Amino acid sequence: xxxxxxxxxxxxxxxxxxxxxxxxxxxxxxxxxxxxxxxxxxxxxxxxxxxxxxxxxxxxxxxxxxxxxxxxxxxxxxxxxxxxxxxxxxxxxxxxxxxxxxxxxxxxxxxxxxxxxxxxxxxxxxxxxxxxxxxxxxxxxxxxxxxxxxxxxxxxxxxxxxxxxxxxxxxxxxxxxxxxxxxxxxxxxxxxxxxxxxxxxxxxxxxxxxxxxxxxxxxxx
Numbered sequence: 001x002x003x004x005x006x007x008x009x010x011x012x013x014x015x016x017x018x019x020x021x022x023x024x025x026x027x028x029x030x031x032x033x034x035x036x037x038x039x040x041x042x043x044x045x046x047x048x049x050x051x052x053x054x055x056x057x058x059x060x061x062x063x064x065x066x067x068x069x070x071x072x073x074x075x076x077x078x079x080x081x082x083x084x085x086x087x088x089x090x091x092x093x094x095x096x097x098x099x100x101x102x103x104x105x106x107x108x109x110x111x112x113x114x115x116x117x118x119x120x121x122x123x124x125x126x127x128x129x130x131x132x133x134x135x136x137x138x139x140x141x142x143x144x145x146x147x148x149x150x151x152x153x154x155x156x157x158x159x160x161x162x163x164x165x166x167x168x169x170x171x172x173x174x175x176x177x178x179x180x181x182x183x184x185x186x187x188x189x190x191x192x193x194x195x196x197x198x199x200x201x202x203x204x205x206x207x208x209x210x211x212x213x214x215x216x217x218x219x220x221x
Contacts, residue, residue: 001113002044003043004042005040005043005108007101007137008034008035008137009096010133011163012031016030025132027147028148029144030146032142032143034141037090038089039087039088039098041085041086041087043084043109043113045080045081046083047081048081050081050084051063051085053085054086054087055092058086058092063102064099064100064131065086067103067130068104069084071126071129072110076116076118078116080114082114084106091167091171093173094171094172096165097137100131100134100136100137103131104135107123120138123138127150128149131149133145135149135151139152142154142156
């Protein structure tokens, strides 16, 4: 049996960086929305783990798809394997969450293929171990995301509109963007509460209540 799962892209309608935590991560509050733009992940039973991708540059064993598959096998002692193919449409290093969405799709697909019967909460826990954005892709079409991205509260569609995506020929590493971003250190719970007060998210009362933010450029100027 061959399974196919869509791995949708996302955009950040709002993104507030509240500060830098003692563990080195940035404390975030963001409203994320899935898009119809998506990769397609297909998988079927196989003796071992095999991964191919339409983009040869992403076919290595360090891909998040393989990391997700290995985590499932290791954590639950699953002896089964899978042949996984990823058809890429979401551009890399574009802030659209393509790799994270692929990993979430892998967790969902293999949970079904290997008959692990894991709950959404358990899959979300595993997703948080793999990467900060990944839990979002398991929890509805739109959500308020907090912490380093692992705390997700699904909401109704934050906005209903057409989106024009423009991807320049260069990309940005998320890790490098945050590494070069100055954020005040969060040294206590009180400093975190104050940061949240100053950067309060808009209320989600209706679909038109959230407008995309204009963020500072991440490119050198």
